[in-house]
Amino acid sequence: MFELLSRTLRYVFIILIYYFLYNFLKIMIADLRREKSQPKETGFILLDDNGNSYTLFDVNTIGRAEDADIIIDDPFISSKHALISRRGSKLLIQDLHSTNGTFLNSKKVTRPLRLKENDEITLGTKKFKFLRGETVGAKDGSYL
Numbered sequence: 001m002f003e004l005l006s007r008t009l010r011y012v013f014i015i016l017i018y019y020f021l022y023n024f025l026k027i028m029i030a031d032l033r034r035e036k037s038q039p040k041e042t043g044f045i046l047l048d049d050n051g052n053s054y055t056l057f058d059v060n061t062i063g064r065a066e067d068a069d070i071i072i073d074d075p076f077i078s079s080k081h082a083l084i085s086r087r088g089s090k091l092l093i094q095d096l097h098s099t100n101g102t103f104l105n106s107k108k109v110t111r112p113l114r115l116k117e118n119d120e121i122t123l124g125t126k127k128f129k130f131l132r133g134e135t136v137g138a139k140d141g142s143y144l
Contacts, residue, residue, distance in 0.1 A: 044130060047131055049128075059085045059086070062077075062082045063077060063096075065079040077098070077126065078099050078100070080096045081123050082094065082121075091130075093109060094113070102122070115130050117130065
């Protein structure tokens with residue numbers, strides 16, 4: 001009788017361990033999937049001439065549209081005006097066939113161009129500075 005009870009409890013204990021491991025792995029996999037689906041910050045920002053900063057992620061659409069990642073209220077900016085995206089370790093800017101064009105350091109963007117720190121981006125009447133996130137300390141627009 002004791003041997004039967006001992007063997008039964010041993011199997012119950014093993015089943016509980018497997019159940020615990022199953023739930024633990026299920027939670028870890030769900031957490032990893034959730035982490036992958038969240039956009040990753042690049043460590044760079046756009047700072048406009050009013051001192052507003054916009055955090056940049058792996059893919060950023062800029063425009064007036066409600067579904068743009070960075071929404072800019074300016075009548076001279078198209079609904080989907082420009083795209084800033086990561087390719088490898090580089091961040092590139094490209095014009096999305098906007099009406100008034102996208103300019104990088106006063107030159108019109110006609111193909112994807114690499115962004116470098118302190119580059120000046122002009123969209124419509126708005127000017128932005130491309131900066132590392134930690135270099136911004138003021139909201140007075142003194143970086144432009």
